[in-house]
Amino acid sequence: MPLTAYDLRYHAEQSYPLLYAYLHRNAQRFLGALKYDAFEVDLVIGHVVEQLVRLGLLGCGDTTPPTALDRLSDAQFYAFLSHSVRNKAIDRLRKRRPPISTSAELETSEGADNDEDPLNEAIESIWGTAPFSTPEEITLHLAQQQELRAILKHCILALRSAPHQLQALLQELRALGADDLLQSLLSEYQLPLPTEADPHQSQHKDHAHKKLRHCLQQRSSNLSVLIALRLTEYGKLSGETQEYSTTVQALAQPNLSPEAVRAGLQALVAEGLLTWHGEEHITLTTAQMKQLSRYYRQE
Amino acid sequence: MNEERDIEGMPDAQPNQYARLAHWIQQVMQQPDAAPSSLATTQDNAEELLDLQFDSQYHLRYYQQLPNFALALLNNEPQATLHYAALLYHLAGCDVCRHAYIDIYSSLKEALRPSGPRPFLGQGTRTLNATPPRMLNHLCRTLISQAEAVLLQERHEHVIPSDWDNQNKEEEARVLLRLALRMGAHIIQQNVRRQALQDLVRVASIAEGWQPVQPNDPEARSYTPALAGTTKTRGKVFRRADMLQPPQHGAQATFTIPLQSHNLNGTIVQHGNQLELHLKDLDVAMRGHHVRVSVLLGSLIEPVRWYGRDPHAILSPTPVADDGSLIIPLGETDLQLSNSEDYQLLETLFMLVDVRKA
Numbered sequence: 198m199p200l201t202a203y204d205l206r207y208h209a210e211q212s213y214p215l216l217y218a219y220l221h222r223n224a225q226r227f228l229g230a231l232k233y234d235a236f237e238v239d240l241v242i243g244h245v246v247e248q249l250v251r252l253g254l255l256g257c258g259d260t261t262p263p264t265a266l267d268r269l270s271d272a273q274f275y276a277f278l279s280h281s282v283r284n285k286a287i288d289r290l291r292k293r294r295p296p297i298s299t300s301a302e303l304e305t306s307e308g309a310d311n312d313e314d315p316l317n318e319a320i321e322s323i324w325g326t327a328p329f330s331t332p333e334e335i336t337l338h339l340a341q342q343q344e345l346r347a348i349l350k351h352c353i354l355a356l357r358s359a360p361h362q363l364q365a366l367l368q369e370l371r372a373l374g375a376d377d378l379l380q381s382l383l384s385e386y387q388l389p390l391p392t393e394a395d396p397h398q399s400q401h402k403d404h405a406h407k408k409l410r411h412c413l414q415q416r417s418s419n420l421s422v423l424i425a426l427r428l429t430e431y432g433k434l435s436g437e438t439q440e441y442s443t444t445v446q447a448l449a450q451p452n453l454s455p456e457a458v459r460a461g462l463q464a465l466v467a468e469g470l471l472t473w474h475g476e477e478h479i480t481l482t483t484a485q486m487k488q489l490s491r492y493y494r495q496e
Numbered sequence: 497m498n499e500e501r502d503i504e505g506m507p508d509a510q511p512n513q514y515a516r517l518a519h520w521i522q523q524v525m526q527q528p529d530a531a532p533s534s535l536a537t538t539q540d541n542a543e544e545l546l547d548l549q550f551d552s553q554y555h556l557r558y559y560q561q562l563p564n565f566a567l568a569l570l571n572n573e574p575q576a577t578l579h580y581a582a583l584l585y586h587l588a589g590c591d592v593c594r595h596a597y598i599d600i601y602s603s604l605k606e607a608l609r610p611s612g613p614r615p616f617l618g619q620g621t622r623t624l625n626a627t628p629p630r631m632l633n634h635l636c637r638t639l640i641s642q643a644e645a646v647l648l649q650e651r652h653e654h655v656i657p658s659d660w661d662n663q664n665k666e667e668e669a670r671v672l673l674r675l676a677l678r679m680g681a682h683i684i685q686q687n688v689r690r691q692a693l694q695d696l697v698r699v700a701s702i703a704e705g706w707q708p709v710q711p712n713d714p715e716a717r718s719y720t721p722a723l724a725g726t727t728k729t730r731g732k733v734f735r736r737a738d739m740l741q742p743p744q745h746g747a748q749a750t751f752t753i754p755l756q757s758h759n760l761n762g763t764i765v766q767h768g769n770q771l772e773l774h775l776k777d778l779d780v781a782m783r784g785h786h787v788r789v790s791v792l793l794g795s796l797i798e799p800v801r802w803y804g805r806d807p808h809a810i811l812s813p814t815p816v817a818d819d820g821s822l823i824i825p826l827g828e829t830d831l832q833l834s835n836s837e838d839y840q841l842l843e844t845l846f847m848l849v850d851v852r853k854a
Contacts, residue, residue, distance in 0.1 A: 209675055210624070210675070213624065213635065213679070214622030214624055214626060214627050215622050217622070217627050218622050239546050239630065239631065239634070240546065242631065243548075243631070243634050243638075246631075246634065246638065247548060247549050247550070247634075247638045248596070248599075248600075250639060250642050251550060251554070251556070251559055251638075251642060252559065252560055252562070253668075256671065256672060256675040257668060257672070258671055260664055260668035260671050261668060264560070264563040265563040265564050265566065265567035265604060266563050266604075269607055269608075273607040273608060274607065275614070276603075276606055276610055276614060277603045277604060277606070278603075279606075280602065280606040280607065281600075281603045284602060284603065327566075327597070327598045327601040327602055327605075329569075329584065329587060329597070330594075330598050332522050332525075332587075332589070332594070333518065333519075335587055335588040335594075336519070336522040336525070336588050337514065337515065337518040338577060338584070339518065339521055339581075339584060339585065339588065340514035340517040340518040340521060341518075342578070344578045345578065345581055345584070348581050348585075349521070369520070370520075373516050373517065373520050374516055375516065375520070378517065406524050409524055410524055410525055410589065413524075414558075414585050414586045416582045418581075418582065419578075419581040422578075422581070423578060423579070423581075426578075451575075452575070452579055
């Protein structure tokens, strides 16, 4: 009887024994020398089971939205499970492999018949070649992409209600040499120039970082920027009224719900960038469109 | 989108004018608090409990976006990183979520673009009874921990309704607890089952908004199942279904679930399809009064048709007798205490029974 994500989602009680049996077989296969270590086998199985629960799949029925895993065929889902087991097994093997400290041990190790060692297959990192696998790679992308930088700008501007913290942050940006971003913030939004002497600057900076960290991880921040960008792209100019217009439904395409669009629009209203009272149709004056474009498109 | 390079082919030797800004973002995003711990390490004792990877404080909101994010990247969706920008900023500072993302990305990639032969498919039929209790134990604890994480998220975060966020978190938590309860009932050993479900009552209390009985309240009592061999009975041989033996000649065998509340005993007794709660030695303050019985987990599953339909408010038909005894019919069920699986499920169901003066 094949096992699918659907079975785990809707018939967990019946499917769990099959899942366990499959994971157990694969765990023993990939654990090599540790395959008779019951604790290690359990650990690998437990990792995958916990992952399936934490992802909102195992036993969740309709209470969680379907994910990419729900769209896999049964063969693909088995491949996903098998690879997850493999990743964890290799992780465990690496942790349990004793360090080689002498040349004699090294020779012994090389001479040993290790054909069945799963680590031999894992020449590259078990993390493979996934994009964004390091913080450096992620932050470089965040800094390079104009739209993602716009979210950073949005969150820095949200500090206007705490001028000392904003000042401390601008100081940091200046010291950092992030001139483009700094100039954009200063000129477009008439922000004050950073002042030099503030005995509490370090404290202000810490508070600013905390708020910035929180803001950047909020979907509402992302929505503000995303909707602003879509407004500049989707808004159509009417020759008669000289106003731009679009609809909530249009802004929702692709990948957004109407509720998310409305949340983003409300955030822009709160920032004074838009006049909107919850209607399906959204209209912008040319001045508002220009401001939105400056706000999120240019630096 | 203003892509300056391919998503898959990130940094190379090209000088980058944004490198310093990137470094600063990394510093800002660094989580000051300790991330959820990865608990399982190198214990050799197979009898040890298998620890959970995450506690209920893990970053559920971001974690559950990982498969879709990974798929969007694999499909080279043009606005993938903008659409998941909040997640990407989070991954810049959270090692645990980033490792989970890499794991999921790698497995999803292998599923969609296999680099080798397909793994063999699962075969045969298996039952829960053939599954090791320690793994059922682990599953139950994971489900309960996840239910708590879901409830914590609901209470602590302002959720924007969207395609990512589930609006019915309480129902999700209840579904997880219900599954834990049912799975736990398949664990035969009472001590292992207790261990597996030790947090069930606590988390269900959060879900149900349960007000616990105060320890010194003379007008209320909290009963929990007694450990096997700890109850004293007089006149009858009380049996647990997982200790079934042929009844001794002359002895009357009654299948019951023994309960206790400090020094007081109670029992769940079955007559036909009817379940009754038998209490004795109730406090003087409760004598002569009706009581209200609450079965905390009663609303999670439906094998019992509760009298009055509300398992949290079952009113006693008679007042507590002068000697402190009382029999309260609770409801009807097709489950039988004489059947070991049914017994385990019912014993789990009665993990917390509160009795309060009405």
